[in-house]
Amino acid sequence: MAGVILFNKPWGVLSQFTDSQGRATLADYLPLSGFYPAGRLDRDSEGLLVLTDDGRLQQRLADPRFKQWKSYWAQVEGIPDPAALQTLQQGVLLNDGPTRPARVRRLSISEPWARDPPIRYRREIPTCWLELQIREGRNRQVRRMTAAVGFPTLRLIRHRVGRWHLDDLAPGSWRRITLPQRQQEAAP
Numbered sequence: 001m002a003g004v005i006l007f008n009k010p011w012g013v014l015s016q017f018t019d020s021q022g023r024a025t026l027a028d029y030l031p032l033s034g035f036y037p038a039g040r041l042d043r044d045s046e047g048l049l050v051l052t053d054d055g056r057l058q059q060r061l062a063d064p065r066f067k068q069w070k071s072y073w074a075q076v077e078g079i080p081d082p083a084a085l086q087t088l089q090q091g092v093l094l095n096d097g098p099t100r101p102a103r104v105r106r107l108s109i110s111e112p113w114a115r116d117p118p119i120r121y122r123r124e125i126p127t128c129w130l131e132l133q134i135r136e137g138r139n140r141q142v143r144r145m146t147a148a149v150g151f152p153t154l155r156l157i158r159h160r161v162g163r164w165h166l167d168d169l170a171p172g173s174w175r176r177i178t179l180p181q182r183q184q185e186a187a188p
Helices: 054-064 082-090 141-146 181-186
Strands: 002-010 046-053 070-077 104-106 126-132 152-160 175-181
Touching: 046 054, 082 104, 082 126, 082 141, 126 141, 141 152, 141 181
Parallel strands: 046 152
Antiparallel strands: 002 046, 002 175, 070 126, 070 152, 104 126
16 A cells, blocks of 8 residues: 655755755655655745655656646735736746646635745735646746746745645644555546
C-alpha cells in the first residue's frame, strides 16, 4: 500500500528535505523517511504539497502528461476586469509558449490564514483573490500568468491537487493517507 502525505507548506519553506544554505526545509516539519514530493511549490508559495513513498504514484502526480488539475488561490494586485479573466481562461502567451486554458474565477474570501511575513500592503491599490485551476506545472506559472494580464500575484496558495485538498490543515501541519492498490492506480 502506498502512503501519501498531505502537507500545508508554509511560506519560506523549500519543497525538499535538505538545503546547504540552512533554509527551512520539509525535514523541519515532517519526521518521516522515504517520502518524496510529487511536484514542487516555490519557496515563496504556500499550501498543499503531496508527498508519497511510491515512485509510480509520484510520477503520475508530477508528470504533466497525466494532466492533473491543480487549484491555486492567488491574491493579485488590483481588481482583474472580465477581459483579463477571459485571457487567463483561454491561455496566456508566456516567454516559453502559450499556456493551456485555465479555469478562473474571483473568490470572495478574506485572508485564509496569517502569513509571516505578511504581503506588502498599499492603501491605494486594492487586491483580489482568484482561483486558478491549471493542468500543467511550469516554473512559477500562475505568477507569470497573472502578471502577463497586468495583475501581479502577491500571495499564492495551492489548495488542491487532483482529488486531494487542504481542508482544515494549518500551515506546517500534515496528514497521512494510505491508498489501497486499486486507488493507487487511479490516483488522484
